[in-house]
Amino acid sequence: MNSVSQTETSAHTSETPLRQRMRQFYETSETYKGLLAEHDEAYHQPFVELVNRYTPPNAQILELGCGNGIASMLLNRSGHDVVGTDISALFLEEAAQWQKTATRDGEHNLEYRVCDVLELPFQDETFDVVCSNELIEHVPDIETALSEMIRVTRKGGRIIICGPNLCSPLMPLIDLMRLIRGKPGRPFWGETKRQALSNSARNIFLYMKKRLSPSPQFLYREPDLEGEVFGGDGDSAYYANPIDLEKCFRHHGLRIVKRCIGFSTKGKIMAICFPRISLYISMVVQR
Numbered sequence: 020m021n022s023v024s025q026t027e028t029s030a031h032t033s034e035t036p037l038r039q040r041m042r043q044f045y046e047t048s049e050t051y052k053g054l055l056a057e058h059d060e061a062y063h064q065p066f067v068e069l070v071n072r073y074t075p076p077n078a079q080i081l082e083l084g085c086g087n088g089i090a091s092m093l094l095n096r097s098g099h100d101v102v103g104t105d106i107s108a109l110f111l112e113e114a115a116q117w118q119k120t121a122t123r124d125g126e127h128n129l130e131y132r133v134c135d136v137l138e139l140p141f142q143d144e145t146f147d148v149v150c151s152n153e154l155i156e157h158v159p160d161i162e163t164a165l166s167e168m169i170r171v172t173r174k175g176g177r178i179i180i181c182g183p184n185l186c187s188p189l190m191p192l193i194d195l196m197r198l199i200r201g202k203p204g205r206p207f208w209g210e211t212k213r214q215a216l217s218n219s220a221r222n223i224f225l226y227m228k229k230r231l232s233p234s235p236q237f238l239y240r241e242p243d244l245e246g247e248v249f250g251g252d253g254d255s256a257y258y259a260n261p262i263d264l265e266k267c268f269r270h271h272g273l274r275i276v277k278r279c280i281g282f283s284t285k286g287k288i289m290a291i292c293f294p295r296i297s298l299y300i301s302m303v304v305q306r
C-alpha cells in the first residue's frame with residue numbers, strides 16, 4: 020500500500036467512475052469468485068454463530084455482500100427467513116441451488132437478490148436483523164451504506180457488522196511478525212517490514228485522531244482492481260474500523276449492544292480488553 024497521503028480519497032456519494040469500476044469488477048472477476056469459493060461452511064460458521072446469538076428465533080434476516088451465499092443458507096437452516104444479497108450476480112450463481120432446496124424442504128424462506136448496499140431495494144423497517152461479513156471495507160461510501168442498513172431495520176431490530184479492522188495498529192504488526200519469521204506479509208498492507216511498521220504507526224495516529232473526534236471520520240483509499248493479487252483486501256475502498264461505526268450509529272440514535280465480540284479465544288480476550296483495536300470488527304447495534 021502506498022502512504023495514506025497518496026491513496027486517501029473522498030466518499031463516492033454519487034455514481035462516480037470508481038463506483039462503476041468496482042461494480043464491474045465484482046460482476047466479472049472469475050478470480051475473485053474462485054477465492055470466494057474457498058469460503059466454505061466451516062469458514063462462515065463463526066459469523067453465522069455470532070449472528071444467531073444476537074437474533075431472536077424465526078427472524079427475518081437480510082445479509083449484505085453475501086458472496087457465495089453460504090452464510091445466508093446456514094442462517095436459513097438455523098430457522099430464519101433470509102434474504103442473501105450481493106452486488107455480483109456472478110458470485111451468487113451457485114446460491115440458486117440452495118434456494119431451491121430450502122423452498123422444497125424448509126418452512127423458512129431463503130431468497131437471493133442482486134443489489135448494491137448503497138441502494139437497497141427494500142422498504143423501510145423490513146428486517147429484524149441486517150448483517151454483513153467482510154463487506155463494509157469494499158464500500159466507497161460507507162455513510163450511505165450504514166444509513167441504508169438502518170433504514171431497512173425494524174425498530175428494536177439489530178445490525179450486526181463483521182470484518183477486518185483496517186485501522187487496527189495490531190494488523191500490520193502481524194505482517195511484521197510473519198516477515199521476521201521469513202513468511203510473506205499481506206499484499207498492499209505489510210509486504211515489507213518497513214511498510215508494516217509505518218502502517219502500524221499510521222494506525223496508532225488514526226486511532227487517536229478518531230477517538231478524539233466528536234464525529235466519525237471516514238477515510239477512503241483507491242482500491243487496486245487491476246492487479247493480479249486479490250485477497251489481503253487490496254480491493255478495499257474504506258479503512259473500516261469500529262470507532263467510525265460506533266460514532267455513526269450513536270449519531271443516528273442506535274444503541275451499541277456489543278462493541279466487539281471476537282471469534283477465537285484470543286479474539287474474545289482482545290474484544291474485552293481492547294475492543295476498538297482488535298483485529299476484527301464484530302459489532303452489534305440495536306435500532
Ligand SMILES: C[S@@+](CC[C@H](N)C(=O)[O-])C[C@H]1O[C@@H](n2cnc3c(N)ncnc32)[C@H](O)[C@@H]1O
Pocket residue numbers: 045055058083084085086087104105106107110134135136137151152153154157158
Ligand atoms: C470479501 S467478499 C465477502 C463475501 C462474503 N461475505 C464472505 O464472507 O465470503 C466482499 C463481498 O462484497 C460484495 N460487495 C462489494 N461491494 C458491494 C456493494 N456495494 N453492495 C453489495 N455487495 C458488495 C462483493 O461482491 C463480495 O461478494
